[in-house]
Amino acid sequence: MNPAAEGTVYPRVTFPIEPARVAAFRRLFGQPGGVPPTFVSAAEFTALAQVIDDPQLKLDFSRVVHGSQEYRYERPLREGETIAIHTRLESIKVLGATGFLTIVMEMLDEGGQLVVTARSTMIERGAS
Amino acid sequence: MNAEPFASVAVGDPIPELRRVVTLEDVRAYADASGDHNPLHQDDGFARSVGFPGIIAHGMFTMAHMTAAVVAWAGAGDRVVQISAGFRAPVFMGEEIVAGGRVRALDRHARTATLELWVTVERDGRTEWPVKKGEALVRLV
Numbered sequence: 216m217n218p219a220a221e222g223t224v225y226p227r228v229t230f231p232i233e234p235a236r237v238a239a240f241r242r243l244f245g246q247p248g249g250v251p252p253t254f255v256s257a258a259e260f261t262a263l264a265q266v267i268d269d270p271q272l273k274l275d276f277s278r279v280v281h282g283s284q285e286y287r288y289e290r291p292l293r294e295g296e297t298i299a300i301h302t303r304l305e306s307i308k309v310l311g312a313t314g315f316l317t318i319v320m321e322m323l324d325e326g327g328q329l330v331v332t333a334r335s336t337m338i339e340r341g342a343s
Numbered sequence: 344m345n346a347e348p349f350a351s352v353a354v355g356d357p358i359p360e361l362r363r364v365v366t367l368e369d370v371r372a373y374a375d376a377s378g379d380h381n382p383l384h385q386d387d388g389f390a391r392s393v394g395f396p397g398i399i400a401h402g403m404f405t406m407a408h409m410t411a412a413v414v415a416w417a418g419a420g421d422r423v424v425q426i427s428a429g430f431r432a433p434v435f436m437g438e439e440i441v442a443g444g445r446v447r448a449l450d451r452h453a454r455t456a457t458l459e460l461w462v463t464v465e466r467d468g469r470t471e472w473p474v475k476k477g478e479a480l481v482r483l484v
Binding site for chain 1: 369372373375376377378379381382383389393394399401402403406407408410411414419420421423424425426427428429430433
């Protein structure tokens, strides 16, 4: 990955919280009603496409493992709402053949209020 | 649901362990639900080609399981204000992951509990830590 891409801000991406998809997630992890907290990862993954495809960043996603993840909820997500995801590359560090990328996504509701902040660190392993 | 009323919680209390055997079927279902179809989590040959002994579970699969343990303790998903995990070891298909944690701090004014969390797996007679430093901030009633 290219350290010069640090600070990149991507166009917002919208993500509908589809009840059927939420239900599949609930079934998989035996959750009670509502949107399971880590359902946010489905929204994140949708917005991640533009990071994976960024020709300036040059991320080799097939070599990426997840280093860490943090979610902060201002309120729970609601089924049926659509959120707008604002993505930025908070930091990029390359040590030898290994790259560390921290991505921040702020997810806003239709009224423009912040609902969730997601911060993830991705590790791109060197070619073996 | 075992909603934890604030008054009955003390620093040091454990949260009940939650165990699960990770199957390829579940990881495939997770790939569909999350949209993450990275071949590391689907294709044994590919996983080997990048240095793993086989398919690994998504880190977020493990974190979702850890979060389920917190939700079971707290009584509802909407009590979780913040949750984080550092992924330290891969999880292979057929392994049993065990999520656990304990109350590290209580805020009587905000009525919140800070939990420290972890996920372990027993492998070749050793304890591995798919999640070593997990943390959650939970609102209690």
